Amino acid sequence: MNKHSVTLSETQEQEQMILDAIDKWLDRDVKQHVQKFDHADEYPHEMVQQMKELGLFGATIPVAFGGLGLSASTYAKIVERIATVWMSLTGIFNSHLIMASCVARMGTPEQKEDLLPRFATGDLRGGLALTEPDAGTDLQAIRTRAVRDGEDYVVNGTKTWISNGIEGSCFALLVKTDLDADPRHKGMSMFIAEKGEGFSVSKKLEKLGYKGIDSAELVFQDYRLPAARLLGGAEGNGLQAALGGLELGRINIAARGCGLAAAALNDSVQYAQTRKTFGKPIANHQAIQLKLGEMATKLQAARLLTYDAAHAYDGGERCDMEAGMAKFFASETAVENALEAMRIHGGYGYSKEYHIERYFRDAPLMCIGEGTNEIQRIIIAKQLIARNPA
Numbered sequence: 001m002n003k004h005s006v007t008l009s010e011t012q013e014q015e016q017m018i019l020d021a022i023d024k025w026l027d028r029d030v031k032q033h034v035q036k037f038d039h040a041d042e043y044p045h046e047m048v049q050q051m052k053e054l055g056l057f058g059a060t061i062p063v064a065f066g067g068l069g070l071s072a073s074t075y076a077k078i079v080e081r082i083a084t085v086w087m088s089l090t091g092i093f094n095s096h097l098i099m100a101s102c103v104a105r106m107g108t109p110e111q112k113e114d115l116l117p118r119f120a121t122g123d124l125r126g127g128l129a130l131t132e133p134d135a136g137t138d139l140q141a142i143r144t145r146a147v148r149d150g151e152d153y154v155v156n157g158t159k160t161w162i163s164n165g166i167e168g169s170c171f172a173l174l175v176k177t178d179l180d181a182d183p184r185h186k187g188m189s190m191f192i193a194e195k196g197e198g199f200s201v202s203k204k205l206e207k208l209g210y211k212g213i214d215s216a217e218l219v220f221q222d223y224r225l226p227a228a229r230l231l232g233g234a235e236g237n238g239l240q241a242a243l244g245g246l247e248l249g250r251i252n253i254a255a256r257g258c259g260l261a262a263a264a265l266n267d268s269v270q271y272a273q274t275r276k277t278f279g280k281p282i283a284n285h286q287a288i289q290l291k292l293g294e295m296a297t298k299l300q301a302a303r304l305l306t307y308d309a310a311h312a313y314d315g316g317e318r319c320d321m322e323a324g325m326a327k328f329f330a331s332e333t334a335v336e337n338a339l340e341a342m343r344i345h346g347g348y349g350y351s352k353e354y355h356i357e358r359y360f361r362d363a364p365l366m367c368i369g370e371g372t373n374e375i376q377r378i379i380i381a382k383q384l385i386a387r388n389p390a
Contacts, residue, residue, distance in 0.1 A: 058100075065113075105244055327373075
């Protein structure tokens with residue numbers, strides 16, 4: 001056996017140990033509590049502490065900075081497993097890890113040494129502060145502004161729909177530092193902003209689904225940030241940092257979609273074998289078989305697209321097309337599988353006694369978050385043309 005085979009085998013063994021640990025945690029500490037937290041829209045503090053102990057807040061952070069240094073491929077499998085049980089948990093560490101990836105890719109040596117070890121333990125955690133009331137998909141339209149004042153920047157503006165906005169303490173904050181820049185993105189910068197004077201949470205935002213994780217509006221009023229917290233130490237790289245981080249975010253969304261689609265399928269397969277109509281299990285009815293067959297096929301296709309995107313990311317390739325394809329297809333599959341599961345379960349699918357109605361509420365978010373699926377189609381088409389010039 002050559003050295004490469006041994007290394008590959010060791011990597012696969014490490015991955016399986018991590019996945020087994022995740023499965024045990026989900027079975028022991030999560031599954032029986034999901035309905036309670038979801039229906040109450042209650043933040044799962046104890047589960048978050050357990051995620052810290054499992055190292056999930058450092059999952060993709062390099063080992064040199066105290067993280068697990070996992071590949072995007074292994075990370076995607078972790079996300080899928082957790083999302084199969086409760087999707088909201090994956091959002092608590094996903095936004096955090098996108099922030100960490102921005103620092104790991106573009107931070108100064110001092111920023112990496114200061115922030116990444118604290119991110120890895122989860123003692124300092126948060127997420128992305130990109131979206132504004134009038135700027136979502138079009139990030140270049142943001143209005144939050146940072147003005148240099150001596151050794152500080154003074155920030156004023158509002159961010160909305162920020163995951164971990166209440167419970168988190170640190171955010172990758174996208175701002176305008178030059179209103180007259182042409183092109184516009186040259187006037188955008190990113191800061192790593194910890195909560196403090198002038199940085200407040202104005203309200204918790206109520207949502208259809210995705211319960212348990214806090215989504216909030218953040219307000220910056222004469223909030224002072226040291227210039228040392230300007231990501232990379234230079235202005236003008238904010239949009240590049242945000243879009244680079246969203247590649248990992250879209251792989252996460254795709255993996256979540258796979259997890260939710262798998263949950264809907266698994267529940268449906270079990271229910272179809274126990275529910276009887278006209279003297280036989282509904283699994284024996286061709287109408288139900290058609291649904292199950294399509295659900296299973298789309299799930300497998302979504303998984304393969306997700307793994308393909310993660311593999312490209314691990315290889316250091318530009319993967320906005322692959323991540324866009326995976327995010328688009330997997331999220332749509334989650335919506336379709338959730339609806340089909342509800343139809344298979346009939347009245348029980350509409351009942352809060354079962355998990356199906358939660359899948360139905362949670363799934364649409366993934367068609368919107370990390371760039372709408374309409375935008376994903378455009379990204380895919382543009383990259384397709386760029387890679388295949390006439």
